[in-house]
Amino acid sequence: MSVNYGSKRTVVGAHYGLRDWLSQRITGALMALFTLILLLQVIFTRGPIGYDLWAGIFAAQWMKVLTFVVIASLLYHVWVGMRDVWMDYVQPVGIRLVLQVFTIVWLVACAGWAIQVLWRL
Numbered sequence: 001m002s003v004n005y006g007s008k009r010t011v012v013g014a015h016y017g018l019r020d021w022l023s024q025r026i027t028g029a030l031m032a033l034f035t036l037i038l039l040l041q042v043i044f045t046r047g048p049i050g051y052d053l054w055a056g057i058f059a060a061q062w063m064k065v066l067t068f069v070v071i072a073s074l075l076y077h078v079w080v081g082m083r084d085v086w087m088d089y090v091q092p093v094g095i096r097l098v099l100q101v102f103t104i105v106w107l108v109a110c111a112g113w114a115i116q117v118l119w120r121l
Helices: 017-043 051-057 061-089 093-118
Strands: none
Touching: 017 051, 017 061, 061 093
């Protein structure tokens, strides 16, 4: 007889729990901090808020790199969340695989678009 509770429990699965939980918290905190920095820049800038202001904020190379790091964090945050949704709620393995591949392709396309937008300013 196999005991499947307590200290003798047979552990199965991918064991993503702690790593995914921590990555969601870290990427969420990074995005919140970036949002705060951006809001402070807008609040403490004088003059009308228009294209010139936004282009000026994102013209510095450090801001472009920071923005892309935040976008990459957002994409990873989305991937972990969507992967969990697909694993929890889509039971047929083939459909789940198609949805996961579609999600990856979509997120890579979003990353490429973000690079184009940031370095075109």
